Amino acid sequence: SYVLTQPPSVSVAPGQTARITCGGNNIGSKVVHWYQQKPGQAPVLVVYNDDDRPSGIPERFSGSNSGNTATLTISRVEAGDEAAYYCQLWETRSDLSYVFGSGTKVTVL
């Protein structure tokens, strides 16, 4: 099955930019979604279809996807952005199969 690779952790100072990568074979040809999960809470969709934002998600969250890497970028990082972030894609439409990345813990210094 398709494998999505994320770095285990990313550290960033408040006000700076965090970039979370999600690697996969020719992932640029697929559609990627991103979720934020804070401790003890359910995941929340923050970016979908590579670079769209659901209503209520700040413009500071953006996404891109090209080649073998998709990226979630958090600009002007705030303390409240500290969470785990997961990439996800629809693996095979014919089989209704999805896969998540292993997750990246973002720590705000």
Added chain:
Amino acid sequence: VHLVESGGDFVQPGRSLRLSCAASGFTFRDYAMHWVRQAPGKGLEWVSGLNWNSGSIGYVDSVKGRFTISKDNAKNSLYLQMNSLRAEDTAIYYCAKALLAEGGCFDFWGQGTLVTVAS
């Protein structure tokens, strides 16, 4: 949109359990639905999903032949029948609504129900 899971419990290996997800706030019959689980201290794992009319159903390899997903549009409910449970099935199980009838991202999630499999 509101999704409320129930049915989680402490069970012995080999036993069965049925999870339910009560949906409200949207036209349930028009959307694909999914189950996602998270083992203690681990990441998210997609478990199973079905499209709007249950014509397309999928499972992660580790649960194929043991778990069955279904939906009852009249009751606005999603189910996961889990048989032959194993210790590695221990996790919080989340119900999630898909953005589209056939799939897409998961735009709303429930708060989860805990399943513990141990002797």
